[in-house]
Amino acid sequence: MSKASSYTSDWSASGSNSTGMSQHDSSIGGDYPEPAEYTSPVVANREEKAVTRAKFFFFFVLLLAVCGAATATYVLLEDQERNDFRAARCSATQFAGIGSEVSTVAGQKIDQVYSALKAYSVFISSEAEADSNSSWPFVTIPDYSLKSERIAELLGLESPEIVMCPIVNEEDREQWPSFVLESAPVWYQESIENEGNKRTVEELMNMTIPYLHYYEADENNRGVLFNLTRSGPVLANWQAYPIDDFIIDFPTLRSLDMLSFPEAADQFQLTNLTLRPSIGFIQIYRPNEAGEIDRIVDSQIVQPIIEDGKLVGVILLKLPWLEFFENLNIDGLTDTIAVLRSSCNIGMGSSVTDKNELSFFIDSSSAVFLGQLDAHNPKYGDLVVSRVVVDDDVGMAEIPEGVCVPKLTLDLYPTEEFEASFRTSKPKLYTVVVVAIFAFTSLVFVLYDYFVGRRQSKFVARIMRQDQIVSNVFPAAIRDRLYDDEQKGSKEDGLFDPLGGGDGAGGAPLADLFLETTVVFADIAGFTAWSSAREPAQVFILLETIYGEFDKRAYRHNVFKVETVGDCYVAVAGLPEPDKDHALAVCRFARDCVKATNDTTLKLEVALGPDTSELELRVGIHSGQVTAGVLRGERSRFQLFGDTMNTAARMESTSSRSRIQVSQVTADLLVASGYSTWIAPRENKTFVKGKGEMQTYWLKTKAARGSKSSKSKNEIPSLDQTVALSDGSDSTNIVNADDNSVDLDDAGAMTKTERLVEWNVEVLSPLLQQIVASRGGDVAPIDKSLSKQEATIGKGKTVLEEFVPIIPLKRFDAAELSKRQKASLIDIGEEAKTQLRNYLSNVASMYRDNPFHNFEHASHVTASVKKLLTRIVDVDDGNGLKSPSDEVDLVDMAGHSYGITSDPLTQFSVVFSAIIHDMDHPGVPNAQLVKENTRSAQIFKKSVAEQNS
Numbered sequence: 001m002s003k004a005s006s007y008t009s010d011w012s013a014s015g016s017n018s019t020g021m022s023q024h025d026s027s028i029g030g031d032y033p034e035p036a037e038y039t040s041p042v043v044a045n046r047e048e049k050a051v052t053r054a055k056f057f058f059f060f061v062l063l064l065a066v067c068g069a070a071t072a073t074y075v076l077l078e079d080q081e082r083n084d085f086r087a088a089r090c091s092a093t094q095f096a097g098i099g100s101e102v103s104t105v106a107g108q109k110i111d112q113v114y115s116a117l118k119a120y121s122v123f124i125s126s127e128a129e130a131d132s133n134s135s136w137p138f139v140t141i142p143d144y145s146l147k148s149e150r151i152a153e154l155l156g157l158e159s160p161e162i163v164m165c166p167i168v169n170e171e172d173r174e175q176w177p178s179f180v181l182e183s184a185p186v187w188y189q190e191s192i193e194n195e196g197n198k199r200t201v202e203e204l205m206n207m208t209i210p211y212l213h214y215y216e217a218d219e220n221n222r223g224v225l226f227n228l229t230r231s232g233p234v235l236a237n238w239q240a241y242p243i244d245d246f247i248i249d250f251p252t253l254r255s256l257d258m259l260s261f262p263e264a265a266d267q268f269q270l271t272n273l274t275l276r277p278s279i280g281f282i283q284i285y286r287p288n289e290a291g292e293i294d295r296i297v298d299s300q301i302v303q304p305i306i307e308d309g310k311l312v313g314v315i316l317l318k319l320p321w322l323e324f325f326e327n328l329n330i331d332g333l334t335d336t337i338a339v340l341r342s343s344c345n346i347g348m349g350s351s352v353t354d355k356n357e358l359s360f361f362i363d364s365s366s367a368v369f370l371g372q373l374d375a376h377n378p379k380y381g382d383l384v385v386s387r388v389v390v391d392d393d394v395g396m397a398e399i400p401e402g403v404c405v406p407k408l409t410l411d412l413y414p415t416e417e418f419e420a421s422f423r424t425s426k427p428k429l430y431t432v433v434v435v436a437i438f439a440f441t442s443l444v445f446v447l448y449d450y451f452v453g454r455r456q457s458k459f460v461a462r463i464m465r466q467d468q469i470v471s472n473v474f475p476a477a478i479r480d481r482l483y484d485d486e487q488k489g490s491k492e493d494g495l496f497d498p499l500g501g502g503d504g505a506g507g508a509p510l511a512d513l514f515l516e517t518t519v520v521f522a523d524i525a526g527f528t529a530w531s532s533a534r535e536p537a538q539v540f541i542l543l544e545t546i547y548g549e550f551d552k553r554a555y556r557h558n559v560f561k562v563e564t565v566g567d568c569y570v571a572v573a574g575l576p577e578p579d580k581d582h583a584l585a586v587c588r589f590a591r592d593c594v595k596a597t598n599d600t601t602l603k604l605e606v607a608l609g610p611d612t613s614e615l616e617l618r619v620g621i622h623s624g625q626v627t628a629g630v631l632r633g634e635r636s637r638f639q640l641f642g643d644t645m646n647t648a649a650r651m652e653s654t655s656s657r658s659r660i661q662v663s664q665v666t667a668d669l670l671v672a673s674g675y676s677t678w679i680a681p682r683e684n685k686t687f688v689k690g691k692g693e694m695q696t697y698w699l700k701t702k703a704a705r706g707s708k709s710s711k712s713k714n715e716i717p718s719l720d721q722t723v724a725l726s727d728g729s730d731s732t733n734i735v736n737a738d739d740n741s742v743d744l745d746d747a748g749a750m751t752k753t754e755r756l757v758e759w760n761v762e763v764l765s766p767l768l769q770q771i772v773a774s775r776g777g778d779v780a781p782i783d784k785s786l787s788k789q790e791a792t793i794g795k796g797k798t799v800l801e802e803f804v805p806i807i808p809l810k811r812f813d814a815a816e817l818s819k820r821q822k823a824s825l826i827d828i829g830e831e832a833k834t835q836l837r838n839y840l841s842n843v844a845s846m847y848r849d850n851p852f853h854n855f856e857h858a859s860h861v862t863a864s865v866k867k868l869l870t871r872i873v874d875v876d877d878g879n880g881l882k883s884p885s886d887e888v889d890l891v892d893m894a895g896h897s898y899g900i901t902s903d904p905l906t907q908f909s910v911v912f913s914a915i916i917h918d919m920d921h922p923g924v925p926n927a928q929l930v931k932e933n934t935r936s937a938q939i940f941k942k943s944v945a946e947q948n949s
Contacts, residue, residue, distance in 0.1 A: 048460070055449065059442070066438040073434050077427035082419075098332055099385025099412040102362075105328050106410055107389045113155055113319065114277055117303035120151055121315050124164060125307050136312040137166030138175070140183045141239060145191035148241035156327045161318035162241045165258055167311065168212065168234040176236065177210035180255055184208055191243040204243070212236060214260035228257050235259045235268055235314065258316065266344075267302040270403055272311055277303045279390050279406050281342060281358070282318070297358060297372060299408075325360055325367035333364040335417035337376045344404035361415075376413035385412040474638045475560065475576040478630060481510055511629025517574035518586040518623040518666060519644055520559075521652035522550070522593055525618045527567040530611055533863060535870075538608050542615075543567065545604060549596040557589040562640055568652075569593075572640060575628055583623050583669035587678065587699055590619045590660045594701050598658065606750075606758040610859040613752065619660040620651025621699070623669055650688045651696065660699035661686070667697045756859045757840045760915060763866055764836060767911060769826045770904035843916055850923030858918050865914040869907055 128139040141147070141164065148162040168176055188201045212228040228234065237256040258264045263282045270278040284296040298320050305313040325338060340358040359375035361368040376384075390408035399405060470479050524546070531539045543564075550569055554561050558579060562570040571589065574582035597617040605612040624644035631639045647663060655661035662670075667679050678700055685693040750758070847855040922929070929936060 058445075062438070062442055062445075066435060066442075069434050069438065070431050074427050074431040077430055081423050081427065095336075095383060095414045095418065096385055098330070099336070101330055102328060102333060102336070102338070102412055103385060103387035103389070103410050105330060106324075107387055109156070109324065109328075110389050110408075113301065113317070114303075116151055116154055117277065117301060117315055117317055120147075121303045121305045123147075124315070125305050125312075128312075129307060136307065137168045137172055137236065138179045138183075139166060139313075140187055142187075143190055143194070144187055144239045145194040145241050145243065149194065152241070157320070158323055159320060160241075161316075163237055163253075163316040164239040164305075164313065165235045165237055165316060166305075166313040168236045170231060170233070173212060173234070176212060176255065180208065180210040181205075184210075184254060187239055188243065191241070195242055197243055199244070208254045210255055212255050212257055214257045216260075235264070263300065264302070264316070266404065267300065268314065270399070270405065271302045271304050271314060273399065273403070275304050275306060275311060277301055279319075279408065280344065284318075297369075321358065321360065322367050322369055325362045326365065328362075328364075330364055333362065334421065335415045336362050337370075337413040337415055338362050338367075339374050339376055339411040339413070341409040341411060343407040376411070377415065380413050380415070380419075383414055386410070474630065478510060478576065478638060482630065509629060509632070511627060512576075513625060513627055514575040514578075515625045516578065516580070516582060516623075517572050517626050517644065518582045518621060518669070519570070519572045519626065519640070519648040520586045520590050520619060520621045521648050522569040522571075522590065522617055522619045523652050524567040524597070525616050525657045526611075526614055530615055531567075533860070533867070534608065535867065542601075542604060542608060542612070546597055546600055549600055550593050553589055553592040553596065557585045557592070559585055559589045562638075570640075572626070575626070581673065583621075583666050584673050584675065586621055587660075587662070587666070587670060587675075590621060590699065591701050593617060594619060594658055594660060602755075605752075605755045607762065609759050609763075609863050610756055610856050613755065616657040618652055618655045618657055619699075620648055620653070620655050620662075621660065621666050622648035622651050622663040623666040647688070647691065650691065654686050654688065654696075658701065660701060662697050662699050664695050664697070753844050753855060756855060757837065757844055760840050760859060760862060761833070761837050763862060764840075764908065764911065765828065765833060767904060767908040768828045768832065768836070771908060772826050772828060774904050840915070843919060846919050848921060848923060850921070853918040853921035853923050858915055861917065862911060862914040865911055869910065 124139075124141055127141055128134060128136060131139070134140070144164065148160075151162060152158075152160040185201050185205060188204045191197065192199065192201065192204075209225070212234050214226055214228055216224050216226060235258040237253045237258055240253065259268060261282070263280050267278045267280045279299055279301050281297055282300045284298060298318050301317045301319060303315040303317065304311050305315065321340065338360045340360075342356045345356055357372065357374045359370040359373055361370055361375075387410050388407065389410045390406065470482065474482065534542075547564060547569060550571075551561060553559075554571055557573075559571045559573045560575060562572055564570070571586070573579055573585040573589075579585060594617050597615070601615045602613045622644055624642070624647070626640045626642040626644045628638070628640050630636055651661045651663055661682075662679065670676065670678055679697040680700065681695065681697050686696045688694045844855045847853075847858065
């Protein structure tokens with residue numbers, strides 16, 4: 001083909017090697033590195049990064065300012081309210097009032113407990129004295145459970161424990177077991193009836209130990225039973241409310257010596273000395289719902305029972321502090337710490353220790369035990385409300401050394417939650433206002449930046465597009481020189497436009513002489529004829545795929561792509577960066593390109609149709625000096641000039657298909673590099689226009705053209721094979737019978753006929769999709785006379801005589817058009833595509849191997865028919881379309897005209913007719929068939945071979 005002296009380049013420069021690469025998205029080719037991605041202008045990048053950094057810095061500073069201002073506002077206002085809380089004492093005064101009320105009510109309730117117990121002890125003493133049949137310690141109070149229940153209700157206790165314990169002296173110990181066995185069933189029965197207990201007297205008696213005893217706790221806090229052997233009086237656990245006062249799985253506590261417990265012994269000693277009630281703390285271990293043992297610390301009050309001025313027994317009352325505080329019922333009480341302080345050790349002997357506090361968190365209706373500690377916040381220590389709730393007021397002279405007289409003090413403290421309840425929302429409100437002001441300010445800046453950015457983005461986008469074009473047209477070194485020259489005389493708008501208009505006389509030309517280069521011209525032989533029978537999209541698929549493979553190899557071999565002119569690819573090595581091995585690099589590149597072309601066209605034949613694999617590359621190479629530079633003016637481009645370019649073009653035009661012709665100069669460079677085995681001289685000298693006869697050489701390629709296919713057409717399955725396939729027989733020789741798609745990477749292993757079969761499958765499959773998409777559309781009215789006409793067809797007539805135009809075509813349907821436009825999304829199914837492939841394989845096998853009437857010729861006709869169908873446009877007044885500006889344009893009319901393309905099934909029939917039109921054609925003229933009086937000539941009077949097909 002002729003070569004133009006001007007070049008339209010699509011080169012993109014990348015990196016220091018200045019290798020030109022076009023970006024192609026091709027899945028065909030070897031493992032070559034992808035071309036380097038486009039790099040935006042250095043200046044634009046630098047400025048953009050600087051602006052971005054400045055924005056991030058600004059917003060970071062703004063964020064710090066917001067956080068700092070908000071934090072400072074909140075902290076300062078919080079401190080102010082906290083100082084006001086303490087200085088003005090407004091909130092503290094309210095707490096003092098609430099605390100005073102709590103301590104007063106608590107003291108009154110404890111006084112009430114003491115008074116009730118004193119009255120109860122007097123009542124028990126009177127009952128015992130009135131009973132002439134009993135004397136201490138053998139006393140049983142009738143209806144003890146009922147009377148104790150009334151006391152508990154009076155005190156407001158939901159789960160109290162009230163136990164009457166007589167003092168059993170040594171002389172009464174022998175009679176005690178019999179007394180227990182005789183008297184216990186009586187008051188057991190009374191208690192069961194009063195309390196509604198589900199136990200029976202028998203069960204309780206089985207759990208009762210009549211003799212005096214005591215327990216000692218083991219390592220698991222479980223009691224171990226021991227007989228009482230010590231001398232002296234015994235404080236026997238006798239009548240109890242409620243009756244189920246046993247601990248865990250122990251028997252009932254009847255006859256248990258309460259003095260075996262150090263806490264009770266200390267209290268009893270004090271009561272025995274003073275004949276006055278005493279209070280202390282006891283530790284109780286009870287199982288919780290999880291089956292674990294909880295340690296409970298409650299108070300125990302020892303109330304003496306006196307007869308004739310002598311202590312005969314005591315009443316033990318367990319006072320649960322949680323219930324005590326929960327039942328205070330004081331309005332306004334909230335978030336308060338209550339600390340009970342005892343002058344004696346809590347639950348551990350008689351000496352005063354540091355473990356003498358119990359802490360509770362209380363409010364108006366609930367209480368939580370915090371532990372055996374002082375849990376108040378020290379910063380509220382000066383706001384304490386304190387009251388002595390229990391003071392026995394015993395003269396210390398009466399108490400021997402070692403006996404502790406308990407004194408209970410109730411200290412109340414506010415908590416942070418209490419203080420917070422009196423604070424206002426002013427700190428949060430002011431903080432929100434500060435944040436809102438900063439947020440509004442930030443929003444203003446963001447909006448300003450957004451609108452400015454929109455304006456600047458157009459400016460930057462133009463620069464980026466401009467630089468991308470420049471980088472695609474010029475090598476990196478030339479591009480940088482263009483920028484440098486432009487900056488010296490920049491325009492008012494600051495935009496560089498090297499490809500724009502101009503007289504071309506501004507500044508010195510950007511041109512250089514490169515003494516050592518090698519130029520290669522590669523032309524696709526047969527492309528002009530091939531492209532004339534193809535759709536534009538198919539032409540560009542071929543060129544983009546092949547040129548994409550060339551670009552990858554150019555990048556690999558450090559070859560600079562100059563341009564593509566039609567189907568000619570021009571590249572050079574040795575510029576813009578010098579390369580001493582420029583000839584070797586170009587030769588390697590050319591050998592790879594020849595092989596890539598053969599492989600690629602072989603694979604593309606399935607997609608692009610017959611004869612694609614026949615396209616081959618014709619290459620010419622020459623080495624020498626060239627002048628390279630930017631030809632400025634309209635459409636500035638990077639160009640190569642010189643005799644080397646002309647000679648390289650002549651080397652290509654006088655070369656052969658799938659051959660690489662190199663000049664004497666290039667051959668000498670290869671020999672000097674030690675690659676003399678790569679070349680072979682042509683038998684005759686080559687006549688070169690403008691040069692005369694020249695000795696040229698063939699560069700040996702990697703593979704011969706004949707290796708494209710080693711299979712014969714006869715390997716296509718026959719009809720019998722296809723039938724066997726449908727019966728489940730071996731399908732190894734059927735063309736992709738088990739696969740509905742053909743991988744392009746496997747196409748090279750197929751015979752030419754197999755590739756043609758796959759191409760026809762790809763042609764007919766979209767038509768089948770159109771048929772499926774058009775189902776349910778408008779159909780022509782049914783003519784009942786058609787069946788009668790059809791009945792007369794085929795009776796003693798030839799094929800031509802059978803043809804009767806009786807099928808009415810469908811009219812245009814806009815709804816069907818919408819469906820057909822989405823036909824590519826329809827899946828016709830694996831089975832349908834497999835059947836189509838197998839059927840076409842059988843059609844191919846029924847074609848004879850003659851020079852013209854063969855399956856390849858039928859595929860050519862199919863391609864022409866398919867292309868023709870897309871060109872037909874019928875815009876008659878009767879076809880239902882008003883004008884090209886109506887619902888569809890002319891392109892859509894081509895697929896829905898009132899002619900041959902109005903119905904997808906008709907299109908499929910026409911294309912399919914082209915595939916089978918010469919099937920079983922003998923390849924002999926009709927006249928010869930008639931002359932020989934063959935069997936087909938006897939049946940058909942004219943067009944013998946065609947009707948036979």
